[in-house]
Amino acid sequence: MYYIGYDLGSSSVKAALIDAKTGRSVGVTNYPEKEMAIIAVETGWAEQDPEAWWKNIAKVTEKLLAQTSISSNKIKGIGISYQMHGLVVVDKAGKSLRPSIIWCDSRAVSIGNDAFTGVGEDKCVSNLLNSPGNFTLSKLKWVKENEPELYEKIDKLLLPGDYIALKLTGEATTTISGLSEGIMWDFNQNKPADWLFDYMGISTDLIPTIVPTFSDQGRVTKSAAEEIGLPAGIPVLYRAGDQPNNALSLNAFHPGEIAATGGTSGVVYAITDSTVTNESSRINNFAHVNYTIDKPRIGKLLCINGAGIQYSWMKQNVVSTEDSYNDMNNLAGSVPVGSEGLRILPFGNGAERMLNNKNEGASIFNLNFNKHNKSHLLRASLEGIAFSFVYGIEILKNDGVNISAIRAGNDNLFRSEIFSNTIATLVNTNINIMDTTGAIGAARAAGVSTGDFDTLNDAFSENEHVMTYHPLKDKKAYTDTYEIWKNDLENKYNN
Structure with missing residues (x-):
């Protein structure tokens, strides 16, 4: 059956x-x-x-x-x-x-x-x-x-x-x-x-x-x-x-677990048991699939409009038409952490709720025509999107989320070592990449209702684990670059 x-x-x-x-x-x-x-x-x-x-x-x-x-x-x-x-x-x-x-x-x-x-x-x-x-x-x-x-x-x-x-x-x-x-x-x-x-x-x-x-x-x-x-x-x-449902599909049900997606827009969906919020103007709070009145489980949702769409823009306008996303990732990998001073704010896809609905477009900082090439642009693009996820996770932490695990689908952004390693290192949490879909999750959830699976964890224990990104030991280059990027961001959007 x-x-x-x-x-x-x-x-x-x-x-x-x-x-x-x-x-x-x-x-x-x-x-x-x-x-x-x-x-x-x-x-x-x-x-x-x-x-x-x-x-x-x-x-x-x-x-x-x-x-x-x-x-x-x-x-x-x-x-x-x-x-x-x-x-x-x-x-x-x-x-x-x-x-x-x-x-x-x-x-x-x-x-x-x-x-x-x-x-x-x-x-x-x-x-x-x-x-x-x-x-x-x-x-x-x-x-x-x-x-x-x-x-x-x-x-x-x-x-x-x-x-x-x-x-x-x-x-x-x-x-x-x-x-x-x-x-x-x-x-x-x-x-x-x-x-x-x-x-x-x-x-x-x-x-x-x-x-x-x-x-x-x-x-x-x-x-x-x-x-x-x-x-x-x-x-x-x-x-x-x-x-x-995406969080369910990734087996995220308990406080501290985060389900992330890196599509055209990016989403960080964090589970908590708190029905209190300090950040209602920058994130949303919804009853999670396993919410009950006795045991509230709230999904704190943070959406980043300018995520994968920026890397897609790079594919359409910066690299050769023959280059795949894997080719782009390899080019980006030829440049050191920090893209030799080149920084990009990826927020060019409409108003960003986590920036208090500001809509001022994407920005490139410190472009040097004598030093930087398309490889630098690609790495700065991946780093900028990753930094926006980290910035969003800081907002979630300010709203009471204590992170215990991050799980993500096997989509284009999370296939990039630069992107995923940057987040894992700065957040100091493993990122587990799982091969599943929302439709598979919905089908398995139906089996929970009938008792074919005793618990939610049983239903999703068969998710195919693709790989795990671990925080890197040498963090200084990442933290230094992120602090400069964050300063660029707050100077632009808070003025």
């Missing part, structure tokens, strides 16, 4: 099958191969059609079953991971009323900022562990203000993963973790933040039924089964946003 996991991103849907006995992956694929369209009617807007997500769920299921030659009748449960912070609104029939306002849409920034001031910053920080920000509830307030006739037809507000679960089961449900990512959960009162809904003029009746993250969340209906090719009656067993 097998579990299937879906990972709904903004570019594609990934799907994985895992063996219910061993937890081993037997197949992973994605659909579509060409990125899903993002609708931008106005500058700063970003929308997607929820029905397109559902159609792609059907396509990726068909593709995965054909690829693995596994009968759908052997699938015993479903796990769902999804792009966070999006808004889907549906009517009483469960039909979406408008395109989803997704995670990277910025239209509700001012609404969230006004609410932060209007209800009181202290109350937001102590109860929500966040400012209302440009998150799901603020987006719904935008719909209320700008599309009142449509708003009156809304029966439930959903996150993207909630919508997929609705399409599968016919039941509108959500989770505490999901409500926290939409900044709708009050951690002090252990219930939805009705006072914030009241301030926004939104009825809490729009909140769907709350179900545990690991639980039988409904069964696949006959009509859904006909559409996607899975047997009717199998349960949806797990649901979580992509960053909590």
Whole structure:
């Protein structure tokens, strides 16, 4: 028997099958191969059609079953991971009323900022562990203000993963973790933040039924089964946003454990048991997948927009078109630590929350035309991105995180020895690189709900360990260079 996991991103849907006995992956694929369209009617807007997500769920299921030659009748449960912070609104029939306002849409920034001031910053920080920000509830307030006739037809507000679960089961449900990512959960009162809904003029009746993250969340209906090719009656067993799910996939559940990703943007997601924050304006705090009222597990999320996109820019504009990322890493390795004085701030991909939403672009310092070449630019690029991760981890430490372990997926940035060694050395913590995906994690999590895996650790003990980066003994060159880079950063963004 097998579990299937879906990972709904903004570019594609990934799907994985895992063996219910061993937890081993037997197949992973994605659909579509060409990125899903993002609708931008106005500058700063970003929308997607929820029905397109559902159609792609059907396509990726068909593709995965054909690829693995596994009968759908052997699938015993479903796990769902999804792009966070999006808004889907549906009517009483469960039909979406408008395109989803997704995670990277910025239209509700001012609404969230006004609410932060209007209800009181202290109350937001102590109860929500966040400012209302440009998150799901603020987006719904935008719909209320700008599309009142449509708003009156809304029966439930959903996150993207909630919508997929609705399409599968016919039941509108959500989770505490999901409500926290939409900044709708009050951690002090252990219930939805009705006072914030009241301030926004939104009825809490729009909140769907709350179900545990690991639980039988409904069964696949006959009509859904006909559409996607899975047997009717199998349960949806797990649901979580992509960053909590990524941490789950990397076996990060306990205080002090960090899950990191180094894609176009970078993410540091740290687990803590504290429901207090000092850094609510620079990081976000969400209920982790194993959060309970008795044993709170909070994921402190720090996002760095200007991460891998900078190294990608170097690939497109600095090196030869034939050069691979591995070739670039080798060129960077020919230059000593510190890039002979060349330094780069990588923040050129929009406003950076950890820099208090400053958006002043990337910067190059101390470029010497008689000394520096493309190898120096590549090393300074990798060092600058690594330094931004270290700077972010310092913010997390200031917010009470005591680091015990860092785990990361086997992506381009973490394959670079320069990048990973720099972080490991400056943070003085091993970095374990694991070969897994969000879809595999969601599938394994489904097995936790049924008891096929006794504990979360059992479910993820079969992750393939790729390698470990250890802190280097000779740290002086790294610490000296980082302090100069940090001085550049604070002089630029604090003035």
